[in-house]
Amino acid sequence: MAWQQIAAEKKAHQLDSVPKEWLTSDLPSEETLNVINFPQESNVLSALDREITESSVASLLANLASSKWSSVQVTTSFYKRAIVAQQLTNCLTEIFVDRALARAKELDEHLEKTGTVVGALHGLPISLKDQVGIKQIESTIGYVSWVGKFAEKNSVLIDILESLGAVPFVKTNVPQTLMWGETFNHIFGRTTNPYNRSLTSGGSSGGEGALIALKGSPLGVGTDIGGSIRIPAGFCGVYGFRPSYNRIPYAGCVNTLDGVDSILSVLGPLCNTLDGTKTFFKAVLSKEPWLKDPLVVCKRWSEEEYNLIDHGNGGKLCFAIMWDNGIVAPHPPVRRGLELTKAALLAAGHRVIDWTPYKQAEITKNIYDIIAAAAAEDFKTAVAPTGEPIITSMALIQQDPEPPLFSPPEGGIPAFELWQLHKKKRDLRQEHLNHWEETVSQTGTGRPVDAIISPMAPTPASPHGLGGIPQYTLPLNLLDYPAMIIPVSNVDPELDVKEPREAFYTAEDRENYEQYDPATYENAPIAIQVMGRTGEEEATIAMSEIIDQALRAAKPKL
Structure with missing residues (x-):
């Protein structure tokens, strides 16, 4: 059967149930x-559907635990909204209504019979990026060749989520190969941005970003190897969190570039409300995932770290803002988001200094070279069974002659050369740590900078086909810094005017500048990226809450 027919039949069956x-x-x-x-x-x-789907994760869990709302009702409400979101943005892949509602019914019966919840996520519907393995459900990750491959068992994360009482209910769209900051594949097509459908939802967790933004799910799970949680979160105006390597179990998920152990893909949450991030993270760690996935670090949730014991107990913090990375300067709305954040933090009594970017070009090139080392062979192996073409452009017209943004070397690189890249990565991490430590002389707190704030990308959500290399997210995957995306505002053509520039860092910087037109990006979300040190997930979540609260408090005044 031709790959086109396989893809068409799979897509046609999507809404059958x-x-x-x-x-x-x-x-x-x-x-x-x-x-x-x-x-x-x-x-x-209905009015009840709207009330349920507009609620925060904390409110949903409270109302589910008190039996005000049943899990069947909550799951149904989010299903209805998810299907609306699908019709608007094409954000879903797998939809398994009967299975999810049967699970919800079991949870309701358990609560009615015992008077207790199954766990911390009792009755909560959770959406999942297509990679996350669920028994007897496909994970194609955009490959036609993978249609018909059903998972033989749950991924570790699904087992844990179900033990916590969650209800997996949909899976979400990704780009073929996953190695894109946009979302398009030959099976399910293109996912668009709900704030402006002429713009991308980001990638590779683009389906999650669009679904969460439209409140078709209260909490979603994405993956991130170069910005794949953070880019969709920022482009779609939701919260997204990239934890450090091996804190959330990955075992049982399918992947591209599987076996790249130097730069690890990580799982993390996307949510409309920041409370969902802590809830997800704390709940998953409570189930001791290191006993189920041998790569997970044996580290429980630390309330001390969340209370910022290493950061002055959360009193007067010092944040550093990286206004640009010295490679590509951000568009005016992105800069405005940083300025709003600085003003809010100063008004809240915190200190803000400038961050001097450190070897961003070297870090970006190093991680790119590691990821690309054998990518061409990996992609060709994946598409070989059906002969589907490897997507080389995210443009609306697929005959676009421009070279692909991610173009790995055809023959790969020798092992010894890869070892040198790994050594360089180690050295860069050490140097960056030293650079961070040296800020102690500038902060006035007796500590180095508590967290760094930067753009998430040099642009708001880009027009389809124009999403560039993730220069502001990719370095963190090498440095292994946890990072939170916080939505700040939206593009306003009257505020975010294009200003003249004569000097440019690079040719890419000039191209990015010339691409900007305020009208093109109207309504696109503006977001910031908050990064902590390796392993500081709890502290990064807490400091993100402080920043988010400062922004909310300042909004009427700014």
Whole structure:
């Protein structure tokens, strides 16, 4: 069977199990770009559906535990909204209604019979990037060749989430090969940005970003090897968290570039409310995942670290802002997001200094070279069974003649050469640690900088096909710094005007500058990236909460 037919049949079956009454008949026209508020107006959702799906994770869990809302009701409400989101942005892959509702019913019966919840996530629907393995469900990750490959067992994370009482209910779209900051593949097609559908939702967790933004899921799980959680979170205006290597169990998930042990992909949450990040992280660690996945670090959730014992107990903190990386300067709205953050933190009594970027070009090249070492062979092996073409452009017209952004060497590189890259990575991490430590002389707290704040990308969500190398997210995957994405504002053409520039860091910097037109990016979310030190997940979450609270407090004044 030709790959085109396999893909078409798979896509055609996607909505077969969805009740027809969940399909809205009043979709906005294709010319309507901003659809972020459409679900609230949709004829599919009842008033109760809207109340449930507009609730925070904390409120949902409280109402589920008290039996105010049943898990069946909550799961159904989010299903209905997820299907609306799918019709608006094409964000889903696998939809397993009967299975999820049966699970929800079991949870309701358990609560009614025992008076106790199953666990910390009792009754909560959770969406999952297509990579996450669920028994008897496919994980194609955009490869036609992987259609029909059903997982023989759950991934470790799914077993843990179910033991906590969660309800996995949908899987979400990714780009073929996963190695893109956008989302498009030959099976499910393109995912768009709900704030402006002429722009990308990001990648590779682009389906998660769009779904969470439209509140079609209260909590989603993505993966990140170069920014794949953070880019969709930032582009879609939601919170997203990249933890350090091996704190959340990855065993049983499928992957591209599987076996690259020097730069590890990590699992992390995306959510509309920051409370969901802590809830997810603390709950998963409570199940001692190191006993189920041998790569997971044996480290429990630390309330002391969350209370910032190593950061002055959260009193007066010192943040450093990296305004740009010395390679590509950010667009005006991205700069405005940083300025708003600085003003909010100063108003809250914290100290803010400038961060001097350190060898960003070298770090970016090193991680790129490691990831690309045998990528061409990996991609060709994956598509060989069906002969589907490897996607080399995310442009709307696939015959785009431009070279691909991720173009690995055809023959790969020798092992010895790869070892030298690994040594260079180790050296760069040491140097960057030293650079951070040296800030103790500038902070006025007696400590080095508590956290670094930077752009998430040099642009807001890009037009399709124009998403560049993730220069602001990729270095953190080499340095292994935990990082939180916090939404700040949205592009306003009146505020975010294009200013003249004569000097440029690089040709890419000039190209990025010339690409900017405020009208093109209208309504696109603006986000910041907050990074802590390796292993400081609890502290990074806590400091992100402080920054988020400062921004919320300052909004009426700024």
